[in-house]
Amino acid sequence: MSARIIDGRARAAELRAQIATEVGTLKSEHGWVPGLAVVLVGSDPASEVYVRMKGKATAEAGMAGFEHRLPSTVTQAALLDLIARLNADPAVHGILVQLPLPPQIDEAAVIDAIAIAKDVDGFHVQNAGRLATGQAAMVPCTPLGCLMLLRAELGSLEGRDALVIGRSNIVGKPMAQLLIRDSATVTVAHSRSRDLPGLCRRAEIVIAAVGRPRLVQGDWLKPGAVVIDVGVNRTPEGLVGDVDFEAARQVASAITPVPGGVGPMTIACLLANTLTAACRSAGLPEPQGLTA
Ligand SMILES: NC(=O)C1=CN([C@@H]2O[C@H](COP(=O)(O)OP(=O)(O)OC[C@H]3O[C@@H](n4cnc5c(N)ncnc54)[C@H](OP(=O)(O)O)[C@@H]3O)[C@@H](O)[C@H]2O)C=CC1
Numbered sequence: 001m002s003a004r005i006i007d008g009r010a011r012a013a014e015l016r017a018q019i020a021t022e023v024g025t026l027k028s029e030h031g032w033v034p035g036l037a038v039v040l041v042g043s044d045p046a047s048e049v050y051v052r053m054k055g056k057a058t059a060e061a062g063m064a065g066f067e068h069r070l071p072s073t074v075t076q077a078a079l080l081d082l083i084a085r086l087n088a089d090p091a092v093h094g095i096l097v098q099l100p101l102p103p104q105i106d107e108a109a110v111i112d113a114i115a116i117a118k119d120v121d122g123f124h125v126q127n128a129g130r131l132a133t134g135q136a137a138m139v140p141c142t143p144l145g146c147l148m149l150l151r152a153e154l155g156s157l158e159g160r161d162a163l164v165i166g167r168s169n170i171v172g173k174p175m176a177q178l179l180i181r182d183s184a185t186v187t188v189a190h191s192r193s194r195d196l197p198g199l200c201r202r203a204e205i206v207i208a209a210v211g212r213p214r215l216v217q218g219d220w221l222k223p224g225a226v227v228i229d230v231g232v233n234r235t236p237e238g239l240v241g242d243v244d245f246e247a248a249r250q251v252a253s254a255i256t257p258v259p260g261g262v263g264p265m266t267i268a269c270l271l272a273n274t275l276t277a278a279c280r281s282a283g284l285p286e287p288q289g290l291t292a
């Protein structure tokens with residue numbers, strides 16, 4: 001068997017086109033556009049790439065982009081001061097502080113300073129809590145993108161055995177919450193899990209969010225499994241995922257590639273969250289199909 005390759009790049013392009021249309025309507029009917037502020041501290045090369053991609057996608061969707069660059073030596077107080085100004089700026093509907101932050105900055109304190117309604121990353125404790133308790137939340141972009149791909153592939157996730165590998169606050173945990181909400185049976189594995197291959201072999205859905213190149217082997221997979229590879233690992237041979245793609249595609253029924261799978265969906269979902277946040281702030285109806 002050879003797996004269907006899930007084209008995240010194409011799905012993300014569709015989503016961005018839908019968002020651009022909605023933004024055009026907002027502009028012509030209401031005379032304003034959604035605005036996304038991206039804050040980059042320091043000059044980590046990978047972060048630079050992501051911030052540039054986000055800026056480009058924002059502009060192409062017709063949204064207003066505000067980029068704030070701060071030196072790696074910035075103080076916590078100065079960063080919190082910028083966030084306070086962005087919170088108060090009516091042209092800014094979404095705020096993203098690129099992670100990771102330098103060691104002198106308390107990441108949790110920074111995230112919790114972002115206005116809940118503008119937290120388009122969905123990292124604020126209150127958005128995490130809302131997601132966990134089934135209230136309307138800003139949902140983290142990467143898990144949201146994975147969920148969209150899974151629903152498109154499988155339709156209903158009800159009763160499916162899903163394995164999430166990774167328990168980070170930004171990917172693994174919110175991914176598990178979304179799968180629970182869609183009535184999948186969810187297992188969350190991490191570095192202390194015993195028998196990861198055995199856990200994998202039971203799963204109809206595997207979501208790998210680990211950060212270890214090609215950790216998940218082809219013979220760990222249940223035949224016909226749907227595999228979502230969140231990993232983005234820079235190796236001497238180039239960008240690779242957390243799944244051994246060539247081996248896995250012989251066993252899986254569908255699999256996301258790296259690059260071209262989850263990554264582009266993350267960026268598209270950031271725009272989706274910004275549009276959703278903008279509509280909510282203006283009391284306008286939310287466009288359909290952009291949230292979980
Ligand atoms: N495509 C995209 O849009 C995005 C991609 N990423 C990528 O996804 C990956 C994960 O990101 P993130 O969640 O932030 O990473 P973290 O480093 O925060 O979390 C990694 C998780 O993997 C677990 N883990 C580590 N080693 C193993 C192992 N050998 N077996 C099982 N579990 C293990 C860790 O366990 P423990 O908790 O016990 O330490 C932890 O829970 C990275 O490659 C990152 O680059 C991230 C965000 C967006």
Ligand SMILES: Nc1nc(=O)c2c([nH]1)NC[C@@H]1CN(c3ccc(C(=O)N[C@@H](CCC(=O)O)C(=O)O)cc3)C=[N+]21
Nearest residue numbers: 050096097098099100121232259260261263264266267
């Ligand atoms: N506050 C915050 N929010 C984030 O969402 C956030 C963050 N910080 N810090 C870093 C991670 C990582 N992340 C990615 C986004 C897009 C791709 C992506 O588009 N990847 C392309 C490849 C791009 C390349 O060549 O590097 C792909 O997979 O096809 C990957 C990873 C968002 N993150």
